[in-house]
Amino acid sequence: MPEPISFTVHNTSGNARTGRVETLHGGFDTPAFMPVGTRGTVKGIFPHHVRTTGAQILLNNTYHLMLRPGSKLIQELGGVHKFMNWDGPILTDSGGYQAYSMADLNAIDEDGVSFKSILDGSTIRLTPEIAIQVQNELGPDIIMAFDDCPPSVDPDAGPTNQVRIKQAAMRDSKKKQGYDHNARLEIANERTVRWLERCKAAHANPDTQALFGIIQGGTDFERREWCLERICNIDLPGYAIGGVAVGETSDDIARVVRHTAPKMPAHKPRYLMGVGYDRDITAAVLSGIDMFDCVLPTRNGRNANAFTADPTTDGQLRLRNAKFAKDESPIELGCDCPACDPASHAWGTYDGRPFSRAYIRHLFVAGEMLGPILVTLHNLRFFQRLMEDLRHAINTEEWGEFKIKRPSLAPIVDRALLEQSPSV
Amino acid sequence: MPEPISFTVHNTSGNARTGRVETLHGGFDTPAFMPVGTRGTVKGIFPHHVRTTGAQILLNNTYHLMLRPGSKLIQELGGVHKFMNWDGPILTDSGGYQAYSMADLNAIDEDGVSFKSILDGSTIRLTPEIAIQVQNELGPDIIMAFDDCPPSVDPDAGPTNQVRIKQAAMRDSKKKQGYDHNARLEIANERTVRWLERCKAAHANPDTQALFGIIQGGTDFERREWCLERICNIDLPGYAIGGVAVGETSDDIARVVRHTAPKMPAHKPRYLMGVGYDRDITAAVLSGIDMFDCVLPTRNGRNANAFTADPTTDGQLRLRNAKFAKDESPIELGCDCPACDPASHAWGTYDGRPFSRAYIRHLFVAGEMLGPILVTLHNLRFFQRLMEDLRHAINTEEWGEFKIKRPSLAPIVDRALLEQSPSV
Numbered sequence: 001m002p003e004p005i006s007f008t009v010h011n012t013s014g015n016a017r018t019g020r021v022e023t024l025h026g027g028f029d030t031p032a033f034m035p036v037g038t039r040g041t042v043k044g045i046f047p048h049h050v051r052t053t054g055a056q057i058l059l060n061n062t063y064h065l066m067l068r069p070g071s072k073l074i075q076e077l078g079g080v081h082k083f084m085n086w087d088g089p090i091l092t093d094s095g096g097y098q099a100y101s102m103a104d105l106n107a108i109d110e111d112g113v114s115f116k117s118i119l120d121g122s123t124i125r126l127t128p129e130i131a132i133q134v135q136n137e138l139g140p141d142i143i144m145a146f147d148d149c150p151p152s153v154d155p156d157a158g159p160t161n162q163v164r165i166k167q168a169a170m171r172d173s174k175k176k177q178g179y180d181h182n183a184r185l186e187i188a189n190e191r192t193v194r195w196l197e198r199c200k201a202a203h204a205n206p207d208t209q210a211l212f213g214i215i216q217g218g219t220d221f222e223r224r225e226w227c228l229e230r231i232c233n234i235d236l237p238g239y240a241i242g243g244v245a246v247g248e249t250s251d252d253i254a255r256v257v258r259h260t261a262p263k264m265p266a267h268k269p270r271y272l273m274g275v276g277y278d279r280d281i282t283a284a285v286l287s288g289i290d291m292f293d294c295v296l297p298t299r300n301g302r303n304a305n306a307f308t309a310d311p312t313t314d315g316q317l318r319l320r321n322a323k324f325a326k327d328e329s330p331i332e333l334g335c336d337c338p339a340c341d342p343a344s345h346a347w348g349t350y351d352g353r354p355f356s357r358a359y360i361r362h363l364f365v366a367g368e369m370l371g372p373i374l375v376t377l378h379n380l381r382f383f384q385r386l387m388e389d390l391r392h393a394i395n396t397e398e399w400g401e402f403k404i405k406r407p408s409l410a411p412i413v414d415r416a417l418l419e420q421s422p423s424v
Numbered sequence: 425m426p427e428p429i430s431f432t433v434h435n436t437s438g439n440a441r442t443g444r445v446e447t448l449h450g451g452f453d454t455p456a457f458m459p460v461g462t463r464g465t466v467k468g469i470f471p472h473h474v475r476t477t478g479a480q481i482l483l484n485n486t487y488h489l490m491l492r493p494g495s496k497l498i499q500e501l502g503g504v505h506k507f508m509n510w511d512g513p514i515l516t517d518s519g520g521y522q523a524y525s526m527a528d529l530n531a532i533d534e535d536g537v538s539f540k541s542i543l544d545g546s547t548i549r550l551t552p553e554i555a556i557q558v559q560n561e562l563g564p565d566i567i568m569a570f571d572d573c574p575p576s577v578d579p580d581a582g583p584t585n586q587v588r589i590k591q592a593a594m595r596d597s598k599k600k601q602g603y604d605h606n607a608r609l610e611i612a613n614e615r616t617v618r619w620l621e622r623c624k625a626a627h628a629n630p631d632t633q634a635l636f637g638i639i640q641g642g643t644d645f646e647r648r649e650w651c652l653e654r655i656c657n658i659d660l661p662g663y664a665i666g667g668v669a670v671g672e673t674s675d676d677i678a679r680v681v682r683h684t685a686p687k688m689p690a691h692k693p694r695y696l697m698g699v700g701y702d703r704d705i706t707a708a709v710l711s712g713i714d715m716f717d718c719v720l721p722t723r724n725g726r727n728a729n730a731f732t733a734d735p736t737t738d739g740q741l742r743l744r745n746a747k748f749a750k751d752e753s754p755i756e757l758g759c760d761c762p763a764c765d766p767a768s769h770a771w772g773t774y775d776g777r778p779f780s781r782a783y784i785r786h787l788f789v790a791g792e793m794l795g796p797i798l799v800t801l802h803n804l805r806f807f808q809r810l811m812e813d814l815r816h817a818i819n820t821e822e823w824g825e826f827k828i829k830r831p832s833l834a835p836i837v838d839r840a841l842l843e844q845s846p847s848v
Contacts, residue, residue, distance in 0.1 A: 040783070040786065040793055041787060044793035046794070048766065068789065073749065073750065073782075074752060077750065077752060077783075078752075083606075083780075115804075214804045223485070325497065326497065328501060328502075342472065342509070352471060352509045352511070355509055356507075358493075359501075359507055359509070362463075362493045363465060365492065366468060366488075367461045368490055369467055370467070370469070370470070372471075373468065373793070416645070
């Protein structure tokens with residue numbers, strides 16, 4: 001049987017590795033960062049420009065596309081690649097995470113989840129079978145299993161973020177009395193394994209679309225290992241770590257990934273879902289993760305928050321700030337994105353100067369679209385430059401250069417190298 | 425004394441002519457269409473892409489830039505070209521039109537106009553001297569006189585558009601009793617001449633910025649001629665027809681322009697302000713107009729209305745319409761814009777397919793920025809293709825080809841050629 005994807009590891013440095021995944025729509029170098037194109041578009045950016053930032057694979061959200069314009073329509077129009085004019089690899093999530101975190105959840109049971117559409121309030125049903133069918137219709141190269149993704153932190157245990165508030169409210173309305181976080185995690189963990197079996201059985205295109213299993217288990221090592229063993233026992237082209245970055249600290253994320261990633265099959269791509277900041281990505285790459293996605297570059301870009309490698313700005317510039325009103329410098333010196341260096345050969349024949357922080361601030365203050373576009377492109381390039389630097393450091397095993405270039409990430413590298421040192 | 429611009433007529437066809445204007449920031453071919461970059465940006469579009477649509481000169485609105493970020497700030501940052509990263513020619517209007525049409529007008533007197541800022545309600549003063557000073561600070565290549573622009577149609581005479589409603593309301597609050605439209609037009613006309621003298625006297629950079637005078641006079645030929653004679657008697661590098669497209673019909677616009685344009689100095693550029701649809705532009709070019717600006721391509725683009733040369737769609741496609749939900753065709757076959765033909769050599773190395781009407785409709789329905797971006801680019805290219813076709817027809821005196829390509833404009837061409845025929 002033909003394989004929908006292939007994966008080759010090129011080099012390793014400790015647990016970190018570089019490699020390449022080939023799909024029927026071309027390949028991508030790993031470790032890879034996937035920009036999020038929620039509704040079949042990376043907000044405000046031409047597909048061509050997304051590619052020019054260095055992105056080789058995109059993520060689309062099944063939840064959003066199934067509600068609008070609908071997966072059958074996209075199938076009729078030739079699939080999601082053709083629909084959105086991106087002929088490179090595409091990965092879709094299963095819709096489960098958004099169903100849990102965004103929707104009013106009506107019911108979760110052993111068969112699946114019912115929730116209200118955010119568009120018109122109608123009731124939508126997602127089961128493992130439906131989630132796979134929808135992804136088969138959308139037609140991406142990599143599809144994700146439909147899993148049960150509970151909050152990683154007990155909603156009663158302290159301050160909550162938006163996801164947890166929603167999930168807590170959902171449970172509150174059903175069965176506030178008697179909610180047992182540990183019991184919920186156990187059920188979710190076991191259900192995720194049963195649902196993966198159903199996903200695999202329902203998958204209609206195993207020759208052309210690679211189904212990835214998702215390892216749940218929260219922040220508890222024992223539960224993670226229990227799940228990892230069972231998920232990875234189901235033969236699939238790739239595996240993901242799910243249920244992180246849903247409310248824990250960076251330290252907790254790193255701890256779980258450090259424990260889990262090296263135990264995942266070495267000859268298959270390892271994907272850490274929904275992560276994250278440069279520090280989280282760097283720690284995860286050093287633990288052996290190959291694929292990432294996150295809304296940070298695009299969402300923060302739309303809000304005038306620009307990522308930089310400059311530790312004096314604490315990593316992010318808030319470009320609405322009045323202190324930038326007369327600032328003629330680009331977002332980040334040395335960056336080759338279309339905002340910072342439009343003349344760079346990477347952007348074609350354009351001979352323009354850098355867009356100044358003063359101008360970008362003006363665009364945001366005036367509510368002009370070009371502001372979000374410029375900072376989104378900068379941030380996308382920032383994340384791809386991080387991946388390029390990480391791949392270079394792994395390939396050359398030269399982490400000193402990486403640490404000099406990105407001093408704020410040096411402690412993360414040092415810690416990983418120390419732990420992985422054979423002499424310790 | 426060095427001239428801020430030069431103008432050469434290359435060819436004529438009847439009253440129509442092709443030529444080239446050279447400025448200190450490069451030149452542009454005439455007849456020229458100037459996209460509107462209201463707040464120092466053509467909404468959602470990279471300056472590089474605006475240029476690639478064929479635009480060679482942009483218009484910025486003084487009114488918006490003086491309020492935010494302020495002309496002194498832009499001057500401090502090196503002027504509007506550097507600020508917005510457009511190194512080609514730029515024209516600014518005087519701010520007068522927006523002061524009349526957008527703001528709550530507090531007072532108009534012989535010295536100038538006071539109005540409330542749309543941003544914070546503070547009182548702003550515009551006089552001929554201030555309008556020129558602000559444009560001197562902004563630093564465009566062509567600046568416009570501050571004129572008195574009354575409604576062309578008596579607000580009491582029938583249905584009103586937004587501009588006239590505002591102006592009528594303003595007058596109502598001051599002196600509803602005794603408003604005499606004809607008297608108002610007379611005053612405006614005479615005042616416009618007096619204000620132009622003051623503009624010229626106040627102009628600090630006549631070597632580097634070309635001041636254009638504006639001919640007012642409404643739809644009355646006698647009043648137009650009175651104004652034309654006096655305005656063109658003041659020696660300036662160019663002249664404009666103002667006070668059209670403020671509520672009249674297309675026929676009225678064409679009639680006024682046909683009467684006025686040929687009487688304007690032949691060796692200087694003639695600019696018709698705020699016009700318009702392809703039919704209005706074509707009629708005006710055939711009357712001898714060289715320069716145009718209009719918000720139609722950008723504003724309609726943001727609202728999913730795409731211009732096409734296809735008479736079966738009545739010139740515009742409303743791409744939100746459900747009938748486009750499964751339409752795989754591009755906006756317009758044969759168009760080489762980045763939406764219709766991303767692979768065109770004009771757009772660099774991108775090898776993408778056309779964006780389908782179905783996808784563009786999805787983007788608008790989902791509220792995605794890429795929708796307005798794609799249709800704006802298409803419309804900008806549509807207007808530039810019109811100008812290219814007009815220049816080609818004038819240069820070759822071959823209007824048959826033009827009429828076949830744009831059948832809806834054929835009657836306009838026929839009428840102009842008939843009127844200008846020496847044998848008639």
